[in-house]
Amino acid sequence: MAGHSDLSETGDSATGDAQLEQVLSIGNDLFDYLSKFADGFIRPWNLYQIGITIGLFALAHLLRAVLGPRIRAWMAARENWPKWRIRILVVINQRLRAIFFVALIWLTIFVMREVTWNSRSYLLGIIGTLAFAWLAVVFATRLIKSPFLRKLVRYGAWTYVSLRILGMLEPAETLLDSAGFTVGDMRFSLLLLVQSLVILGVLVSLARFFTATTAKRVRTNPDISPSMQVLIIKGLQIAIYGAAFYFGVKAIGIDLTGLAVLSGAIGVGLGFGLQKVVSNLVSGVIILLDKSIKPGDVISLGETFGWINALGARYVSVVTRDGKEYLIPNEDLITGQVVNWSHSNDFVRLDIHFGTSYTDNPHDVRRIAIAAAQGVDRVLTTRPTVCHIVGFGDSSVDYILRFWITDPTGGLTNIRGNVFLALWDAFTENNISIPFPQREVKLLNEAKTDQG
Incomplete structure (x- = not known):
């Protein structure tokens, strides 16, 4: 064993001396060239x-x-x-x-x-x-x-x-x-490092230029739906950047056989450790394919109401009316209940509840309420606005007013507020009262005094 160790050390020493002599020789050549220059x-x-x-x-x-x-x-x-x-x-x-x-x-x-x-x-x-x-x-x-x-x-x-x-x-x-x-059969050196940085830098830059140019043309094509535009752009980015990395590694001279085995092992480990990430990626592809959600759609998910700003590989960007931007994971949109206000068409029906006094004629109330709602901007006159009695309350006759709009991205709370304001003005003009609960309170001590 000692003999083998001595031979190994002798071989390493000889290799190191040879490399040192080569470096010194190159240095002398450069010095001679610079001296002549x-x-x-x-x-x-x-x-x-x-x-x-x-x-x-x-x-x-x-x-x-x-x-x-x-x-x-x-x-x-x-x-x-x-x-x-x-x-x-x-x-x-x-x-x-x-x-x-x-x-x-x-x-x-x-x-x-x-x-x-x-x-x-x-x-x-x-x-x-x-x-x-x-x-x-x-x-x-x-x-x-x-x-x-x-x-x-x-x-x-x-x-x-x-x-x-x-x-x-x-x-x-x-x-x-x-x-x-x-x-092994691969040599790593400063030359390989410099070549890899320059080659990969050039290829990545070209890939970015081609993807940006192609994405711009896809986005300006009116024949392609927004969801398919996102899917095409993501697919092109993966293909072009993957090709740039592959040709860059091949140009440098790295053998991809060992890299494929290593990447397979890493992929298995990541598959167990990053299940949520993979699930969001797959969910994003499903969303793009089935076109259930696309940029510009108005959705409600739980307490979040807004419109789709962008579809990402891992999340969907939803912007609300108050300027907040929510990043909702794609998996939540697949597994949860989502209200898409503009999935198949842009028509949205809104309901408003109100009550009037028992002394007011219900037929007049319905007619006045419908006319007031149809006079508000954004309320459709091509679809019927209706008003129905839904019950007799303790102090009022209860109604529901239903009307349609086609621009939910313009907001829902503001259009409801405008209709309520139109009802107030119309009821005031026609002497229709909106009752509110009233209570009569009697003190016990005053009641006993009155009886005495």
């Missing part, structure tokens, strides 16, 4: 190219200061242009100095190559190429909405392009790959 950098024709670059940058800064306000004023006058054109103009306006600098430096390079040797503008060509690469990367990464992800992809892509232009890409890749470790 520095030696050539201090030559006179390189120094004046640096001076030209500084002058061109100052001129670009001056042009932006002079032309920037005029360009912004011209942009402000483009009121009828589409939003995407305005966004492009805004991005261009933000990068005016870089655009002027790239245009000036390449114009200078073209002139110098026509009148002198190419070596006299070699450094300017490198600087111009790097500046143009930075500008192209900046415009390309504007599609990424996440600030962190945008910066990560922007600087990663520009570093890659810069190393490639300077001829230092292969040594840099070797250096990053040397800092890592191997697990």
Whole structure:
């Protein structure tokens, strides 16, 4: 056993020494490259190219200061242009100095190559190429909405392009790959980490752009119902993001066989631990498929009354008249009793109870109440408003008034209040009284005194 341990330690030591020697060799190569670059950098024709670059940058800064306000004023006058054109103009306006600098430096390079040797503008060509690469990367990464992800992809892509232009890409890749470790057939290194961040960042950004564009088109399609719009958008998001993750992992070089086994084991564990979450997800799919609830519907669930604002994967957003937003789990909408005021149509019938004095003619009361209700805005005149006697109370004849509306999203309490107010005005105008309970109280001591 001791012999095996010594052989293992010897093998590990040899591997570590080999990796150290490789890193040192790469470091020496980079140092030699930078030394040669520095030696050539201090030559006179390189120094004046640096001076030209500084002058061109100052001129670009001056042009932006002079032309920037005029360009912004011209942009402000483009009121009828589409939003995407305005966004492009805004991005261009933000990068005016870089655009002027790239245009000036390449114009200078073209002139110098026509009148002198190419070596006299070699450094300017490198600087111009790097500046143009930075500008192209900046415009390309504007599609990424996440600030962190945008910066990560922007600087990663520009570093890659810069190393490639300077001829230092292969040594840099070797250096990053040397800092890592191997697990089975898979090697993990800094190079793999950088590649995975950049590739996954680009793919996720493209997936987000395509899903946002597709979702906008689906939402503006009048032939697709709101519930099917949500279902299509959710399905596209899952498919596109899943494809982006799959191709990103494949591009990095990770074997998905072991990942599939691991994800299966994790899925079983999550299935037991997250039953409620899975139940809400499945309930959300059922709601979208059977179209029982859709955005814009007015529902009542327990004490909650409002309209559907959005259908989520786990919950439904319900906004009430007082501005509160309730996030109701999808499972509660499947298993509980829900009143959908606008499921098959928008017609809603409302009931109002009131009472009048026994001295008032019930026929007149019914006629006046119906006329008063039909004179209120939002009350339908195409559907009959009815008024019935429902009982003889202790101090009043009790009635029920029934009327119809088609806009429950406008509120129910306010329309009931308006009808009550119309009844009050109509009864006051026609001398119809609304009785209220009255009690006569006698004191016992006063009663005995009266008898004596």
